[in-house]
Amino acid sequence: MLKKKMNKDYTPLKETPNDHPIIDVIKNRWSPRVFADMPVSQTDLQSMFEAGRWAASSNNFQPWNIVWGIKGSETYNRIMDLLVEFNQSWTVNAPVLMLGVINTKTPDGKENYHALHDLGQFSAHMALQAHSMGIAIHQMAGVDFEAAKKEFEFPDEYHVATAIAAGYYGGDDDQLNEDLKKEENAPRERKKQNEFLFNGNYVKRESL
Numbered sequence: 001m002l003k004k005k006m007n008k009d010y011t012p013l014k015e016t017p018n019d020h021p022i023i024d025v026i027k028n029r030w031s032p033r034v035f036a037d038m039p040v041s042q043t044d045l046q047s048m049f050e051a052g053r054w055a056a057s058s059n060n061f062q063p064w065n066i067v068w069g070i071k072g073s074e075t076y077n078r079i080m081d082l083l084v085e086f087n088q089s090w091t092v093n094a095p096v097l098m099l100g101v102i103n104t105k106t107p108d109g110k111e112n113y114h115a116l117h118d119l120g121q122f123s124a125h126m127a128l129q130a131h132s133m134g135i136a137i138h139q140m141a142g143v144d145f146e147a148a149k150k151e152f153e154f155p156d157e158y159h160v161a162t163a164i165a166a167g168y169y170g171g172d173d174d175q176l177n178e179d180l181k182k183e184e185n186a187p188r189e190r191k192k193q194n195e196f197l198f199n200g201n202y203v204k205r206e207s208l
């Protein structure tokens with residue numbers, strides 16, 4: 001990895017061994033566990049949320065709801081308290097914390113089986129917009145989702161699906177333990193295309 005600097009316009013690049021050409025913002029986005037020691041500006045935050053807002057969703061129901069808090073605020077501390085211990089350990093220097101919450105019902109009260117998919121689209125749009133501004137997003141499943149729903153007074157039909165940390169790239173990975181530091185500097189990995197693509201029937205691929 002390139003040497004890190006505390007600089008809003010600087011993104012530490014991680015090795016991404018893509019097999020086919022992709023646009024830079026997708027190639028270079030990654031999920032760090034350290035962030036530069038500077039607050040995320042209000043205007044950048046608004047652009048991130050705006051990018052999520054323009055994600056596609058089933059029937060345009062837009063089932064996403066985002067709870068957000070900036071470091072030092074009560075909302076931030078309430079979100080932090082809901083994270084599992086492992087995630088609390090590295091989010092300590094995250095300037096922004098969020099919860100990604102879905103409404104599991106359609107406006108006419110039926111099950112919305114695509115709500116989780118649509119929150120994923122919101123998050124991906126937000127992550128790519130953020131990346132283009134030098135901001136990293138790190139999504140988390142490790143959050144007490146039942147407690148979070150109660151804490152932020154969501155009604156029964158809502159589900160807290162993720163927590164999200166955000167901050168400018170460029171933190172100091174010496175803040176991490178050895179294992180996490182190693183992960184921070186390891187190349188990104190993905191399955192090969194032939195492990196998940198089917199140009200016809202699904203075939204179990206034992207060898208992969």
Ligand SMILES: Cc1cc2nc3c(=O)[nH]c(=O)nc-3n(C[C@H](O)[C@H](O)[C@H](O)COP(=O)(O)O)c2cc1C
Pocket residue numbers: 029030031032087138139140141142143162188
């Ligand atoms: C829905 C979701 C849940 C995740 N949960 C956690 C988590 O609880 N803790 C964590 O450290 N990383 C978590 N991650 C980060 C993934 O491990 C990471 O995105 C993956 O290893 C790929 O790395 P990259 O985003 O840098 O390409 C999560 C990511 C997603 C999308």
